[in-house]
Amino acid sequence: MTIDFKQDILAPVATDFATMDTFINEGITSKVALVMAVSKHVVEAGGKRMRPIMCLLAAKACGTEDLEKHRKLAAIIEMLHTATLVHDDVVDESGLRRGRPTANATWNNQTAVLVGDFLISRAFDLLVDLENMVLLKDFSTGTCEIAEGEVLQLQSQHQPDTTEATYLDIIHGKTSRLFELATEGSAILSGKDQYREPLKRYAGHFGNAFQIIDDILDYTSDAETLGKNIGDDLMEGKPTLPLISALQNTVGDDHDLIRKSIATGGTSDLDKIIQIVQNSGALDYCRKRATEETHTAIQALHELPNSQYRLALEKLALLALNRIQ
Amino acid sequence: MTIDFKQDILAPVATDFATMDTFINEGITSKVALVMAVSKHVVEAGGKRMRPIMCLLAAKACGTEDLEKHRKLAAIIEMLHTATLVHDDVVDESGLRRGRPTANATWNNQTAVLVGDFLISRAFDLLVDLENMVLLKDFSTGTCEIAEGEVLQLQSQHQPDTTEATYLDIIHGKTSRLFELATEGSAILSGKDQYREPLKRYAGHFGNAFQIIDDILDYTSDAETLGKNIGDDLMEGKPTLPLISALQNTVGDDHDLIRKSIATGGTSDLDKIIQIVQNSGALDYCRKRATEETHTAIQALHELPNSQYRLALEKLALLALNRIQ
Numbered sequence: 001m002t003i004d005f006k007q008d009i010l011a012p013v014a015t016d017f018a019t020m021d022t023f024i025n026e027g028i029t030s031k032v033a034l035v036m037a038v039s040k041h042v043v044e045a046g047g048k049r050m051r052p053i054m055c056l057l058a059a060k061a062c063g064t065e066d067l068e069k070h071r072k073l074a075a076i077i078e079m080l081h082t083a084t085l086v087h088d089d090v091v092d093e094s095g096l097r098r099g100r101p102t103a104n105a106t107w108n109n110q111t112a113v114l115v116g117d118f119l120i121s122r123a124f125d126l127l128v129d130l131e132n133m134v135l136l137k138d139f140s141t142g143t144c145e146i147a148e149g150e151v152l153q154l155q156s157q158h159q160p161d162t163t164e165a166t167y168l169d170i171i172h173g174k175t176s177r178l179f180e181l182a183t184e185g186s187a188i189l190s191g192k193d194q195y196r197e198p199l200k201r202y203a204g205h206f207g208n209a210f211q212i213i214d215d216i217l218d219y220t221s222d223a224e225t226l227g228k229n230i231g232d233d234l235m236e237g238k239p240t241l242p243l244i245s246a247l248q249n250t251v252g253d254d255h256d257l258i259r260k261s262i263a264t265g266g267t268s269d270l271d272k273i274i275q276i277v278q279n280s281g282a283l284d285y286c287r288k289r290a291t292e293e294t295h296t297a298i299q300a301l302h303e304l305p306n307s308q309y310r311l312a313l314e315k316l317a318l319l320a321l322n323r324i325q
Numbered sequence: 326m327t328i329d330f331k332q333d334i335l336a337p338v339a340t341d342f343a344t345m346d347t348f349i350n351e352g353i354t355s356k357v358a359l360v361m362a363v364s365k366h367v368v369e370a371g372g373k374r375m376r377p378i379m380c381l382l383a384a385k386a387c388g389t390e391d392l393e394k395h396r397k398l399a400a401i402i403e404m405l406h407t408a409t410l411v412h413d414d415v416v417d418e419s420g421l422r423r424g425r426p427t428a429n430a431t432w433n434n435q436t437a438v439l440v441g442d443f444l445i446s447r448a449f450d451l452l453v454d455l456e457n458m459v460l461l462k463d464f465s466t467g468t469c470e471i472a473e474g475e476v477l478q479l480q481s482q483h484q485p486d487t488t489e490a491t492y493l494d495i496i497h498g499k500t501s502r503l504f505e506l507a508t509e510g511s512a513i514l515s516g517k518d519q520y521r522e523p524l525k526r527y528a529g530h531f532g533n534a535f536q537i538i539d540d541i542l543d544y545t546s547d548a549e550t551l552g553k554n555i556g557d558d559l560m561e562g563k564p565t566l567p568l569i570s571a572l573q574n575t576v577g578d579d580h581d582l583i584r585k586s587i588a589t590g591g592t593s594d595l596d597k598i599i600q601i602v603q604n605s606g607a608l609d610y611c612r613k614r615a616t617e618e619t620h621t622a623i624q625a626l627h628e629l630p631n632s633q634y635r636l637a638l639e640k641l642a643l644l645a646l647n648r649i650q
Contacts, residue, residue: 032473034480087442091435110416110479113438117412118472120442124449125465133456140450147443148357154435155359 003319005048009312013056013067020052020071027075027126030118038103038115042082045100051182052078054203054316058186060309061301062195069130069189076123077182083119084146084178086112091154092236135188142181149173153238160247160259162239168208176207183313201300206317209293213324215240216286219277220324234273237265241289243273245282254280287324294321328644330373334637338381338392345377345396352400352451355443363428363440367407370425376507377403379528379641383511385634386626387520394455394514401448402507408444409471409503411437416479417561460513467506474498478563485572485584487564493533496540501532508638526625531642534618538649540565541611544602545649559598562590566614568598570607579605612649619646 003009010017024046028039052074059070088094089102090112096102104112120143127139153170156162183199218233219242233240239262247258254276261269277283294317304310328334335342349371353364377399384395413419414427415437421427429437445468452464478495481487508524543558544567558565564587572583579601586594602608619642629635 030469030473032477032480035473035476038476087438090438109434111476113412113415113441114472114475114479116438116442117445118469118476120445121465121468121472125462125469128458128461128465131458133453133458136453136461137450140446140453143446144355144443144450147439147446148355148360150439151360151363151436151443152357154439155357 001318001322003315003322005319008315009057009319010053012308012312013053013060016056016067016071016074017049017053020056020074021049023071023075024052024078027072027079028119028122034107034111035115035118038107038111039119041106042086042103042115042119043079045098046078046082047098049078050316051081051178054179054313055182055186057309057312057316058183058195058199059190061304061307061313062187062190062192062199063305063307064186064190064192070186072126072130073135073185073189074182076126077178077185079119079123079126080143080181081178083116083123084150084174086116086119088150090116091150130189132189135185138185138188139181142177145173146177147173149175149177156239158237158263158265159239160262162244162262164241164244167239167241167244171208171211172204175211176204179203179207179210195304198300198303202297202313202317205293205297205300206320209290209297209317210320212241212286212290212293213320215242216283216290216324218242219274219283230274231267231270234261234270235265235267237262241286242277242282245285246277246280249280249282249285250276290321290324294318326643326647328640328647330644333640334382334644335378337633337637338378338385341381341392341396341399342374342378345381345399346374348396348400349377349403352397352404353444353447359432359436360440360443363432363436364444366431367411367428367440367444368404370423371403371407372423374403375641376406376503379504379638380507380511382634382638382641383508383524384515386629386632386638387512387515387517387524388630388632389511389515389517395511397451397455398460398510398514399507401451402503402510404444404448404451405468405506406503408441408448409475409499411441411444413475415441416475455514457514460510463510463513464506467502470498471502472498474500474502481564483562483588483590484564485587487569487587489566489569492564492566492569496533496536497529500536501529504528504532504535520629523625523628527622527638527642530618530622530625531645534615534622534642535645537566537611537615537618538645540567541608541615541649543567544599544608555599556592556595559586559595560590560592562587566611567602567607570610571602571605574605574607574610575601615646615649619643 024043030036055074055077059067086103090104090109094102095105149170153174156166180200180203183203184196187195187199243258261273297317298314301310301314349368355361380399380402381395384392411428415429415434419427420430474495478499481491505525505528508528509521512520512524568583586598622642623639626635626639
């Protein structure tokens with residue numbers, strides 16, 4: 001199925017999206033010039049704004065007419081996302097993101113840490129303005145879990161014994177949890193409690209699929225992944241699903257080489273590792289898992305009434321899956 | 326006047342303090358071992374817990390009997406304080422704090438950044454549980470201003486033209502704002518709106534005095550400042566009040582040397598700079614300003630009913646001033 005992002009996913013909420021995009025910029029106000037400069041830099045470096053779009057689509061899929069509050073929520077989601085990216089780039093010592101210099105590269109780590117803190121605080125500040133206690137609790141718990149996922153990832157770095165279960169905990173925290181906040185938060189704000197759970201389930205499984213796909217692309221050389229290089233994860237000794245699965249499917253020298261590469265990091269054995277990963281059937285397993293997660297996500301949507309918005313959420317999940325097919 | 330911290334300041338709220346201290350530890354729960362280990366490390370490295378004590382004293386000074394919620398608020402304040410210290414140590418590349426290895430030194434910058442994020446999120450999570458919208462707004466705005474103060478400090482590093490007004494903005498953000506949240510927050514939680522403003526004024530001016538005193542101690546060699554070394558600020562090119570004032574009082578070579586030292590950082594000229602600062606009358610001016618701020622702080626307390634708790638807050642401000650007398 002050919003899916004076009006703009007036409008099939010963005011178009012149904014294009015007007016609200018445009019207003020939301022303006023709001024992201026307006027939401028970042030500070031008397032401190034450096035705060036403004038860095039915040040603008042990182043927010044403008046944003047990608048497709050997939051998370052706020054999910055938030056807006058979820059609201060419409062719940063049957064909400066007026067998205068005034070949801071546009072703010074969507075902007076808050078993007079701000080939180082940006083804050084985590086800014087800190088991630090410090091943690092990963094990244095110089096580029098989506099082809100643009102990162103905040104830590106343009107300024108320095110110090111600035112990136114503190115402006116990231118500002119963005120987290122500002123996101124909460126805007127969230128408080130929505131005056132919804134249930135939403136606030138969901139977000140305050142959720143952001144704890146996101147931070148925990150990031151630390152768990154760090155804790156698992158260079159650990160060849162990392163299990164698939166731990167990997168799933170990591171990606172749930174670092175990726176899926178914010179997806180969940182974007183959609184479940186929308187239902188909370190709409191007062192549509194009956195759609196909270198299915199929208200959370202959709203987002204959680206879609207998030208898992210999205211991250212597994214991202215991790216597959218790190219080992220497939222024909223990937224058109226802007227700003228991401230083949231072997232980045234291996235370089236950092238990150239035990240992602242392709243490696244975890246390859247370890248399960250191999251013995252002897254191949255097995256030992258993967259273990260060693262996770263433990264030490266670096267890409268000196270990248271070509272050999274890619275070959276082992278591919279020959280072991282690990283990528284097939286990852287593709288199967290990503291496909292399963294996508295279908296579970298789409299299944300959850302069936303508890304919502306049929307609409308062009310629900311269809312757009314479905315297509316969003318399928319579009320991500322297209323990247324590995 | 327001889328003031329004893331334990332007897333004069335802590336004693337009136339000792340029981341609540343003990344419960345609060347337990348709550349800080351209980352409030353930090355995580356399934357992720359590394360989150361627990363780092364959080365415990367940094368929270369246990371805490372000092373006198375001055376901010377939570379201020380929070381408890383303020384509650385009692387407002388006439389509040391049951392401090393159950395205030396104990397939680399006090400723990401939240403300390404958690405936020407700890408989170409900023411963890412990130413500060415990354416920013417300042419500090420290896421020691423209060424004589425103990427910092428989180429970034431014990432683990433690494435990455436861990437410190439992410440666990441700091443966790444502590445900020447966890448503090449907000451506990452704050453949401455207090456279910457007070459006014460308090461939430463005060464804290465979400467306040468934490469933005471704290472982050473802005475930190476960035477402003479970074480922006481002013483190595484800038485010899487930094488004015489006293491900018492310096493005051495910096496210390497308000499990095500120090501006084503959290504003091505304000507500790508005391509004004511207490512009044513909000515007590516439903517004593519009439520005491521919000523005076524308690525905020527007390528804390529704001531006390532915070533200013535506290536930071537000016539800290540900055541004086543960085544240039545006085547007989548200081549018994551645990552974990553802080555003479556010349557730390559000069560090393561980092563921080564234009565604190567002693568230098569700003571010395572610049573105003575000097576001309577020629579002395580003036581130029583201070584400007585150069587701020588611009589470049591480093592402590593190669595430390596002895597000479599200390600001499601210039603002392604001879605210029607800058608430290609006298611700083612002491613005068615700290616004394617003024619302390620008296621303005623105490624003045625504000627007079628709008629509260631007389632009590633042993635109000636007296637303890639007064640003594641707390643005077644105790645800080647004793648450090649430079």
